[in-house]
Amino acid sequence: MSGNGNEKEQITLTIDGQELTVDKGTNVLEAAAQIGIEIPYFCWHPKLDSVGACRMCLVDVEKIPKPAVSCATEVMPGMVVKTATDEIIKARRGVLEFILLNHPLDCPTCDKGGECDLQDNVFNFGIDKSRQTFTRKRVIDTQTKTTFDDKRIGPEVWRNMNRCVTCFKCTRFNKEIAGEWDLGAFQRGSSTVIDAPPGEQIDNLYSGNVVEICPVGALTNNDWRYKIRNWKATKADSICSHDADGQNITLWYDHRQLFRATSRPNDAIDDGWICNIARYGYQYINSPDRLTKPLIKKGGTQVEATWPEAIELIAKKFSKIKGDKGSVCIAGLLGGNQSNETAYLFNQLFRSVLHSNSVDYRLEYTGLTDGEHSEAYNCLYDAPFQISSLETADCVLIYGSNLIKDHPAVNLRLRKAYRKNDAKVYTANPVETKSGDISTDELIYNPDCGTAFLVALTHALIDGKLYKNIDEAKAAEIKSLLEPSNLNEAATRCGIEVDRINYLASDLAGAKNLFILGGDYLRASSDRSRQANALYNLANLLDIPDSNSAILASQANSKGARFLGLSPQLPAKLAKTLADKWGTTLPESTGCNTSEILKGALEEEIDAVFVMGANPGMRYPDGPFVDAALDKLDFLVVADLFETATSLKADVVLPLAGWSEADGSYVNLSGMYQKFSRALKPKAGIKAGTEILQLLMTAIDPQLKFDLSSLSQNTRDVIDSWAIPQRDKEKFFPVKQAHIVDHEAFPYRLLIGNDLHHYGYLTEHCPSLMKFASEPYVELSTQLAEKLGIDDGDLLRIESTSGKLVLKSKISEFFEGDVIFIPNNFSAVDVNCLVSKETGGWVKIEKLDDK
């Protein structure tokens, strides 16, 4: 069943006297909707399989003796359907009368009021009184004697059974779409209870969707409960500001605050399901901890200042450093979730006004030790992979990505490919991941030996003659580019059996629509360029299209920043476009990337750094290095929403508006340009990135003319001019497994990254997300815990050559062997002190005695 809709058979039928032709496989409810005939429903949902649970959608079908459920009746040639006969109207009334039998009719205080399918259906099709006289069966709160039997069944989900219409959309979504097992329908009939299984709660990453999908107020979320009637809220179209998937959301707000985010279905990206980070991740905008006044460091302490003072000081300082020491001494670091418009002006400030090429948005990588990213890396990073296309895959290799954490929307598409298209899924990671349950084989490579795994796979493809489009001589030549030089050695090095690698190779070679995707573990490893080379080779050997082989981008707008030229080296075409737009010449000097900027600061070659919407002090994965570098700076300016590890070191701090406080746009990991609208304006004292940059540029160069009305168009032009490189099908790169740092006394490999419910450093200001995880922990495998005699929650001292920390343990089924994980989303603990170039991420663990 390949999902090509073009050749679908057509069926002609008649609904309410109108003849229509639809695709075979369409159900009567959908067919009616296509000609504008509305059939009421509860349990039907376009993205779920029909179950016919609620009987709301009854219609009359000629030759079927009793009313049929239109949501589960497939169209047939010549079918004659009537949707509004007297009998049907009566049947609908009957269904509603039964559904309302035990309903508490508490609409005035129900959060769903105004957007409730039950209200709408009763209004349209119901009767205004019930004939039942017996006592209603209701769940009563024994303490307050009310029917508000609200039970919190998860950190954000409340359930009120009296309102439930047992459509099972919530449990169907949870199991079918999300593949999660923390919600069930217990008991039966009018006693049905929707709940987490005994002793558990619903806390999966997609759990917010069950609230949104509930047609009534049986499930509500904590975030939104009892705060505002939905018709009193204003809505703005927005995009999630955290990961790079670009999930589409609607923000609901009034003149005081944002209230909630809901899905704004976009089938190309999210299929209408959003993860909890997209749903609750707007909350940092509301935080009372926001910076609201500029700060200037005077005599060692930061004191409040006015905007003109701050801007003037920065302009003066930058101009002075530029004049005295040259513009190469000034550098800019931009956060990956700043809008395209901000990024465009940030680039203009540095390249055009300050004349420095030292700008970068790639702040969360370990040092770019072997120079800039390899050609293969950039090519795969720019690849035009479309999330929606993944559902047509028949085979997928996810390499080096904990997909659910890294790319929640891509993860759901992968599950869809598995569910709807029987796709074979392979995952290869240093730890087990959530995708394991749908994987044909879950391959775990030894820490830092991903390259060896890819080398082994390449050998297997060549040895088995499973390659396409090349001859044997070429194949032999490619083999000589690899190290380890044969399959056995490479397999031993990565710790995966030869048989499993051969099996994978033959599945990949046999696939018709193969995808190979790389993610966070790849991006974060210091030899990512070599792994990219290996992936490039694989894509060529297997002859898969450019769009099917990609390294997925990390933050909401890192791809936009890349397309806008926010890195030191500019492709010639882009340089020209920018120079034309700005009416200037661009600097000749070579710029520095993030790690070179920090190194430059340490060696006093760079004097001033402007950090906007980023927190390298906390997130840059070489703690001691970044601390020393920032301390050395003569002049550090930080524009951000909150006080951060970085802002505390700054000479000037500027309160920056959040993404929802200005119009803007992002480019997602597919290269899709998406606009978002401003919701609430920023509070007094806070300024949008574009405004700050404009003020600063005009303060430095008063001659400069701005036309902000064309900013959006200019930005778009530059993005569109980015030439997406094509993979050279003839090209193969040498790939060599890197040497692993000597770590004898430090036996465990530490991985640092995002907690499942956090992303970057802003989500700790989102109360809902903090309910899922509020403090750092160290996650380790059951085997390791057993070996060291560790119980869940024990205090552990984690030590590397560069630092030590005490953290609580969390024993995880997803970990294997000697790899441990610590999230870096919490400012309370400086996790990065444990990693430096020298430690290579290896640590030792000691259990602290309970006191």
Added chain:
Amino acid sequence: MILTTTTIDKIKTRMARYPSHRSAILPALTEAYRQVGNLNPAIYKEIAKIIRVPYVEVAEAASFYTMFPKNETGRYLLQVCHNISCSLRGADNMLLYIQEKLGIKLGETTKDNLFTLISVECLGGCSAAPMLQIDDTYYENLTREKIDSLIADLRTNAAHKNQEAPSTATPDSDSTDSKDDV
């Protein structure tokens, strides 16, 4: 571990009969119930591990069926059908009569721990309604007299067993062809 190796073996044998693991949920619950006499979340978790299905699916299935008691019951669990055919033929009266006779309310257990009374949906014995089920046996065409003699029999039965050997509170497990396999 609550389930004994014998039960686990039985579950595994029955599991082998089905193409999908999920199909083994009910047989597994049945075996567990036969061993323990009632079911609880700890048992669901063990079953989930043995037959490799999600815990929630086992818990859902168990909760759906009233024939799996979730709390300790007396030695005899009286499951009286209250569905339509039985109701039409006097199930309500039978229920009232049993409550009166045993001095307990629906859902309760007698002080001597012998009888627990619950009412359940149709057991497929409509042709001989009203009816009730104890362990794997149906008692049909109920009348007050039949109930009197049934309860008397069960009392003597229990007394006998008590003399012979300490009660195991284990329902008979030989008649495997019960309705659970349907």
